[in-house]
Amino acid sequence: MTATRPGATDLSGAFVYTWDLVGDPGAAERIAALGVGSVVLQAAYHSARAMTPYHPVHRTVHATHSAAYFPFDPDPWHGTRLRPPAPGWAVDVPDRFGTAATALRGQGLRVEAWLVLTHGTALGEQAPDLTVRNAFDEQYGYALCPAQPEVAEYATQLVGSFCARYDTAEVPTLMLEACGWLGFEHGSHHEKTAGADLTRAARDLLSVCLCPACRAGIAAAGADPEGLAQAVRRTVDTELRGGARVPGTLHEALGDQTAGALLRHRQSVIEQLTRNVAAVAPGRELLLMADGDPGATGPDVGLDLGRFQGRADALVLKCWDDEHRSVARIQAAVRATDRPVIANVSVLEEHPARVAGRVARLLDAGAHQIRYYHAGLASPARLQALRRADAYAREAARAARTTKGAA
Ligand SMILES: [Zn+2]
Structure with a gap:
């Protein structure tokens, strides 16, 4: 029986992992006490090593590979090469997502499924030909290329299997992460790449996928993929070995025609992937993690937001960096x-004393809602900052409604 919690709001939510909840009978109530109305709950996720400060049994969890945190019918996956592995470190409760979601709903919280689509080293090792391939013909095993039809089918089937398991009333919203290309940045703690001092532009160039599917897509969009590969190699080497800095954007580094074709190819693949996902998730709200810089790659897919023709009911923009930049990003997106x-908003990155101010300025800049990262990983001081920021946000929203009502 789900009760509506007084003060619950659609304004905000917090990210959590299933391991923050499963085995901890007090977790859902603790998360509800943060004040948020929604919880973005891990459903399919890449490898991670995480602190679990509040869990009664464990203090750390090591998820050694990407996994689906829900059981699914194997039939639709018959004959496919890519299939989400089960979390071998968490076999005690097979339906971890469902168990955690039930506890959250019991506290009156709205459950959003957090689905990571193209990021998974275990999958990349199974099918290296489906991974991102840079201009030097080197593969990024952690990154599946969404232009590959088998990868698009995998991502769509993953969402379809999830939706077959939980109905829309249980999980009305899906949060899509890595619904496009991961590039050069891996974000792994074992990375040994920082000392080369690569500029953002050089990283963007090393993020260009030139796998056979992307070569065909880039050619169809009006550029010569081999010429593009040569330009990337030449420019990256000029920086890596010569110490010259690559100019700022893909357009400056590659020329307008080539960069334009590359970005059209990417945008069209991402748009189609969101349409495929929407087709297997009828009636669900789709939140797309995106970056308003079309040249960006990563968990937040780079898009020309004004021209985006795909399916997304809302766009989720990361505001973890310098506050001025974050505010400008929201203003530009709006x-x-x-x-x-x-x-x-990351309560892990921002100083606790500054979280509420940041949230206030992001709402002023036009953000419609807030999602806080991360209710399971944050220290007590950071959780307190989340609570304060969210109380402020709800009060600001209430005041805005009152003003609107009076006008
Ligand atoms: Zn590709």
């Missing part, structure tokens, strides 16, 4: 698109 814009 100008570019009519879709609601959600600010993803």
Whole structure:
């Protein structure tokens, strides 16, 4: 029986992992006490090593590979090469997502499924030909290329299997992460790449996928993929070995025609992937983690937001960096698109004393909602900052409604 919690709001949510909840009978109530109305709950996720400060049994969890945290019918996966592995470190409770979601709903919280689509080293090792391939013909095993039909089918089937398991009333919203290309940045703690001092532009160039599917897509969009590969190699080497800095954007580094074709190819693949996902998730709200820089790659897919023709009910923009940049990002997104814009705020990155101020300024900049990262990983001081920020946000929203009502 689900009760509506007084003060619950659609304004905000917090990210959590299933391992923050499963085996901890007090976790859902503790998360509800943060004040948020929604919880973005891990459903399919890449490898991670995480602190679990509040769990009664464990203090750390090591998820050694990407996994689906829900059981699924194997039939639709018959004959496919890519299939989400089960979490071998968490076999005690097979339906971890469902168990955690039930506890959260019991506290009146709305459950959003957090689905990571193209990031998974175990999958990349199974099918290296489906991974991102840079201009030097080197593969990024952690990154599946979404232009590959088998990868698009995998991502779509993953969402379809999830939706077959939980109905829309249980899980009305899906949060899509890595619904496009992961590039050069891996974000792994074992990375040994920082000392080369690569500029953002050089990283963007090393993020260009030139696998056979992307070569065909880039050619269809109007550029010569081999010429593009040569330009990337030449420019990256000039920086890596010569110490010269690559100019700022893909357009400057590659020329307008080539960069334009590359970005059109990417945008069209991402748009189609969101349509495929929407087709197997009828009636669900889709939140797309995105970056308003079309040249960006990563968990937040780079898009020309104003031209985006895919399916997304709202766009989720990461606001973890310098506050001025984050505010400018939200302002630009709100100008570019009519879709609601959600600010993803990290209480792990920001000083606790500054979280509420940041949230206030992001809401002023036009953010429609907030998602806080991360209710399971944060220290007590950071959780306190989340609570304060969210109380402020709810009060600001209430005041805005009152003002609107009076006008
Ligand atoms: Zn590719």
